[in-house]
Amino acid sequence: MSVPVGHYQYDRIDRDFLQARIAEFEGQVKRRLDGTLSEDEFKPLRLMNGLYLQLHAYMLRVAIPYGILDSRQLRKLGEIAQHYDRDYGHFTTRQNIQFNWIRLEDTPDILRELAEVDMHAIQTSGNCIRNVTSDEYAGAAADELVDPRVHAEVLRQWSTLHPEFTFLPRKFKIAISGSPNDRVAARFHDIGILARPGDDGTPVFRIFVGGGLGRTPVIGEELFDSVREEHLLATLEAILRVYNAHGRRDNIYKARIKILVQAIGVEAYREAVEAELDQMELDRYRLTPEAVAAIRARFAIPLLEAPDDADAVLTQQRRDDPLFDRWVRSNTHVHRDPGHIIATISLKPAGGIPGDATSGQIGRLADLADAYSFGEIRITHLQNVVLGHVRKDRLRDLWLGLSEVGLAEANIGLIGDIVACPGLDYCALANARSIPIAQKLGARFADTALQAEIGALRINISGCINACGHHHAGHIGLLGVDKRGEEFFQLTVGGRAENGAALGTILGAALPEDETVDAIARLVDCYLGLRESGETFLETLTRLGHEPFREAAYEAV
Amino acid sequence: MKLFELGERTAQVHDVLVTVAELAERDDARAVLLESADDPALLRPYLNRLDLVVLRFSIFRDGRGFTQARELREYLRFSGEIRAEGHILPDQAAFLRRCGVDSVVLPKNGNGDPGLWEKQLRQFPIAYQRSVLPERAIGSGFRVEEAP
Numbered sequence: 001m002s003v004p005v006g007h008y009q010y011d012r013i014d015r016d017f018l019q020a021r022i023a024e025f026e027g028q029v030k031r032r033l034d035g036t037l038s039e040d041e042f043k044p045l046r047l048m049n050g051l052y053l054q055l056h057a058y059m060l061r062v063a064i065p066y067g068i069l070d071s072r073q074l075r076k077l078g079e080i081a082q083h084y085d086r087d088y089g090h091f092t093t094r095q096n097i098q099f100n101w102i103r104l105e106d107t108p109d110i111l112r113e114l115a116e117v118d119m120h121a122i123q124t125s126g127n128c129i130r131n132v133t134s135d136e137y138a139g140a141a142a143d144e145l146v147d148p149r150v151h152a153e154v155l156r157q158w159s160t161l162h163p164e165f166t167f168l169p170r171k172f173k174i175a176i177s178g179s180p181n182d183r184v185a186a187r188f189h190d191i192g193i194l195a196r197p198g199d200d201g202t203p204v205f206r207i208f209v210g211g212g213l214g215r216t217p218v219i220g221e222e223l224f225d226s227v228r229e230e231h232l233l234a235t236l237e238a239i240l241r242v243y244n245a246h247g248r249r250d251n252i253y254k255a256r257i258k259i260l261v262q263a264i265g266v267e268a269y270r271e272a273v274e275a276e277l278d279q280m281e282l283d284r285y286r287l288t289p290e291a292v293a294a295i296r297a298r299f300a301i302p303l304l305e306a307p308d309d310a311d312a313v314l315t316q317q318r319r320d321d322p323l324f325d326r327w328v329r330s331n332t333h334v335h336r337d338p339g340h341i342i343a344t345i346s347l348k349p350a351g352g353i354p355g356d357a358t359s360g361q362i363g364r365l366a367d368l369a370d371a372y373s374f375g376e377i378r379i380t381h382l383q384n385v386v387l388g389h390v391r392k393d394r395l396r397d398l399w400l401g402l403s404e405v406g407l408a409e410a411n412i413g414l415i416g417d418i419v420a421c422p423g424l425d426y427c428a429l430a431n432a433r434s435i436p437i438a439q440k441l442g443a444r445f446a447d448t449a450l451q452a453e454i455g456a457l458r459i460n461i462s463g464c465i466n467a468c469g470h471h472h473a474g475h476i477g478l479l480g481v482d483k484r485g486e487e488f489f490q491l492t493v494g495g496r497a498e499n500g501a502a503l504g505t506i507l508g509a510a511l512p513e514d515e516t517v518d519a520i521a522r523l524v525d526c527y528l529g530l531r532e533s534g535e536t537f538l539e540t541l542t543r544l545g546h547e548p549f550r551e552a553a554y555e556a557v
Numbered sequence: 558m559k560l561f562e563l564g565e566r567t568a569q570v571h572d573v574l575v576t577v578a579e580l581a582e583r584d585d586a587r588a589v590l591l592e593s594a595d596d597p598a599l600l601r602p603y604l605n606r607l608d609l610v611v612l613r614f615s616i617f618r619d620g621r622g623f624t625q626a627r628e629l630r631e632y633l634r635f636s637g638e639i640r641a642e643g644h645i646l647p648d649q650a651a652f653l654r655r656c657g658v659d660s661v662v663l664p665k666n667g668n669g670d671p672g673l674w675e676k677q678l679r680q681f682p683i684a685y686q687r688s689v690l691p692e693r694a695i696g697s698g699f700r701v702e703e704a705p
Contacts, residue, residue: 013682016683017681017682017685020682021681024648024677028648035667036666036670037646041617041646041668044617045648127620157686157698157700158685158699159685160685160686161681161685162685163651163655163684164620164624164656165623166620166623166652167617167618167619167620167623167649233686244621245621245624245625249621279631280632281631284631284687285687287699291697291698291699294697294698
């Protein structure tokens with residue numbers, strides 16, 4: 001396949017730029033090793049190239065812009081996992097992949113290997129504009145109004161080594177969606193953008209500002225309802241300029257834009273942004289239709305052809321095979337083309353580590369993407385993998401192929417689809433181990449028939465208050481805390497990142513680690529006993545409030 | 558004090574460098590020192606007589622100076638020299654230049670090697686966004702040629 005489907009195709013200029021970035025980083029490593037750069041000076045520079053120093057080793061976070069990559073790129077990630085890591089990679093909640101066991105001196109070589117397939121680690125960390133995330137069903141979902149990928153690529157380019165915004169008070173995360181069903185957690189980002197068609201068909205953008213999780217969870221507030229495409233970049237520059245000038249720099253826990261927005265109020269923030277826009281030379285920032293078209297032209301469009309009976313074939317196969325039918329129910333989404341379907345591949349096997357994939361699985365996913373989805377792969381912000389354009393009559397063959405490598409778990413959006421941060425097994429900040437509790441929960445609810453019976457229920461686990469596992473946004477959230485050297489977990493309920501974003505509220509006192517899984521099982525049983533027909537966990541919770549769930553969770557404690 | 562020129566304007570040495578607060582008292586001052594917390598708009602009444610604005614970086618991670626430089630160029634149309642001093646890294650050379658800074662006071666340690674600054678200015682052939690400089694656009698996109 002010469003032109004990849006789904007993401008921007010690099011040209012010579014983009015490739016030269018990547019090589020220059022690698023050369024720059026190599027020089028920085030050298031200056032660190034010869035002592036001309038202090039560790040304090042080197043740290044932000046290496047972070048801006050995705051290189052962290054974790055508990056046991058360096059971690060390299062590789063960017064997957066708007067979560068989309070092609071099979072050639074995915075195979076390269078598998079090779080890197082095999083040669084430079086311990087044969088696996090970890091997909092993150094920001095649609096990236098990270099390798100947890102990297103040697104500093106190997107990093108320039110890894111970056112060069114990534115550049116062979118137009119990949120990099122630029123701005124996957126550091127106090128700059130991070131890799132932009134988007135809807136995992138972009139360009140495929142039936143419910144989409146605007147394909148957000150072109151503008152996500154505009155934002156990726158614009159934010160790359162931005163001269164003014166590379167030394168911000170703190171990290172800065174942008175997500176963009178083009179669907180009325182929020183699949184990007186727009187209101188939990190520093191800037192969340194929802195695109196929709198304007199009157200003349202050109203997209204307009206609704207912009208939220210100051211959302212985020214972490215120590216101070218805040219739901220983003222609407223800054224503008226309808227920003228025109230030509231003013232998208234000017235508006236973002238103005239928002240960032242106010243933040244860069246006025247965001248707090250005296251305390252890293254108070255340095256995110258959400259703290260500034262909360263301190264002055266969204267109205268004052270809007271006035272400040274408008275005051276910037278009034279002074280800016282808007283022509284200089286104008287996003288012209290030609291510029292958008294030039295980027296759009298570098299995206300290949302999949303040729304969606306399916307036999308007339310594709311849908312009928314799938315219907316029959318589902319009838320014949322209940323196991324397949326269960327997987328289709330939980331792991332697929334409606335495609336805009338009636339002959340196609342979107343398949344989500346769970347990286348949450350019962351008892352496994354959420355988001356991890358071995359190099360063998362990564363290679364197999366690349367093969368399956370080539371065979372069934374135009375060689376295109378998407379990584380979701382819930383740490384799963386999507387094949388976006390699967391012909392309905394070939395879906396069962398894909399499922400059989402996935403089964404062979406243990407990737408046919410039928411649990412997307414269900415209780416087994418757990419999001420967890422790396423926790424104390426890797427992270428120097430953590431208070432508790434997130435992965436073992438995720439594994440225990442996964443094993444407890446391993447039965448996919450039971451998961452299907454329970455229905456939509458998200459569990460998010462964070463190993464500390466920095467909330468990388470987004471526990472505030474989980475329908476059930478777990479926060480690891482340390483009590484005199486013992487691991488405890490605090491439970492929250494009622495959070496959600498989708499439409500109607502809400503923060504979870506604390507159910508009661510933190511539970512010892514070995515009682516947490518049982519407490520959640522009782523809480524789920526309580527829901528199953530109390531729900532009315534067709535009610536989801538969140539709906540029952542909304543109707544009845546915390547009390548019955550609190551009683552159930554704590555009854556034996 | 559060793560100066561390094563990033564762009565077109567030739568760096569000038571000034572004997573009198575005052576703070577923003579002192580500007581009103583000193584009619585002879587042609588050069589002002591702006592701390593990161595100072596609002597560049599305070600310079601508006603004095604811009605006609607100022608030849609040099611020095612932006613002080615207390616630490617290289619504090620990026621307010623980049624916004625100050627752009628405000629001076631873009632909002633206040635300041636056409637004199639802008640200089641960065643303090644804790645700055647050669648790795649920031651192109652960022653400073655593209656925000657409108659003309660010269661830097663070279664740090665007195667390993668970061669002050671003019672060769673490193675020279676190299677960094679030529680590190681990237683292109684940039685992915687417009688800056689305050691008149692850079693040439695590539696095609697119809699918004700990439701520009703980044704020429705030192």
